[in-house]
Amino acid sequence: MAIRSDALTAKLSHLYPLSADEEEVLQNAFSRVEDFARDRDIVREGTKPTQCSLLLDGFVFRYKVLPDGKRQILSFQVPGDVFDTQTYLLDTMDHTVAALTPCRIAILRHDVMREITERFPRITRALWKETLVEAAILREWLTSAGRRSAFQRIAHLICEVFVRQRAVGRTRGLEMDWPITQVEIGDALGLTHVHINRTLQELRRDGLIRLGGGTLEVLDWRGLMKGGQFDPSYLQLVHVDLP
Amino acid sequence: MAIRSDALTAKLSHLYPLSADEEEVLQNAFSRVEDFARDRDIVREGTKPTQCSLLLDGFVFRYKVLPDGKRQILSFQVPGDVFDTQTYLLDTMDHTVAALTPCRIAILRHDVMREITERFPRITRALWKETLVEAAILREWLTSAGRRSAFQRIAHLICEVFVRQRAVGRTRGLEMDWPITQVEIGDALGLTHVHINRTLQELRRDGLIRLGGGTLEVLDWRGLMKGGQFDPSYLQLVHVDLP
DNA sequence: CGGGGCGTTGACTGAGATCAATTATGGTGG
């Protein structure tokens, strides 16, 4: 089955350009498409999936729930992200993946994955690289949670999501979709939604962003980067031009 | 050059068992051995290394320093860890790697790495899996920094380091080397060394650990796991028997 | 034996949490 994902093509062009043939192989590897409604779990902690996924449209996020009921969000995925590559090599899911918005996903079965990774070392490298960038993002999130103030964490997160969406053509100038609620921002950054609310007001007061109606507009990119100590190089998206 | 690393052999036996031939190939891939003194940087942020490393002996850690001088420690590596695999696929280091103790490292050049990963898909998978486990550890650290109390974070870290050392035969019963200072624990967990000190005293008071002279003894493994919400499955070390 | 890490302690402060309402907002059915 041929999936034509402009987002995947766009991302590979930045991350690890494949030849036309290789990209053909990759896009033909997906066996079907599935839709999920907002808040629906896609892969649950403790299960042993037999497939990986490519996000075609919408937002997806990963999270853990602790014994005491607290939740930590571990990442957001944007269109073009091949996620759950880890399920191919790790036995059991250590976290849950869920739909942040209604979304569409293309399925890549593990047996197909194995065939491709044995025959196409360059595709393997592209997928491996994607998991390494995920780790780099995790390091940045850890740094935020450990050592950055609430203001810095939010600014940094906004910068990251903006650059990643921009890389796959999902921004309109300085504006992008922002379907992430304040509770979710809090669970991602290790803060409460009350404090997120107050800090977002600071960001607005400082003229850095405009936010509302599911849309976020960056009003001062330099200021936002500075405020969040953001340096995009960890995302490895070499040719994304920024404001 | 043949490196004989019992730690690597031990770890592979848990993580991704290789055939005798494959392990031979891997251990022969290392081109030389280097020693580093405590606190010496091994790979610096912003550089473009041309080699990966295997930790033979000692402790290594990764960290970032923020513009305001704060430090976040991102991981600890124990003997048997093949680290900086990421340098093979990512362009520039997004963080620094340094020696926590005097340590010995075996070097794996990128060109050798490329040759091996093109010829031996199972070795590739073992190395890829190692990077995926690193990401799982990062998710757990992020969860600690975001949603766990100081007491829980420390207990969780001790459990993790204990299990990982045990997997490579570096524990003596319930005792292990613990060369990590309180400042370093603080920088790893997003806390101050003062608060680490007070919380360690709580752990001792609760009869969970004995700590001193570079050695940590677990006095109550169940209690420590419970106190840290620790579940070892994310480490993917299937056959490590625990207390 | 002295100096520099490292660990420990006390007094005080503060960023962010908690608790508890109240006010938008957007989707839905009548």
Place this chain on the structure above:
DNA sequence: CCACCATAATTGATCTCAGTCAACGCCCCG
């Protein structure tokens, strides 16, 4: 088109865990 309801955002008052600042002690090593 509007009333209704659930979800999300906002606000205020108060509390707390951890940070900050500043000593001081300990111990190892040269």
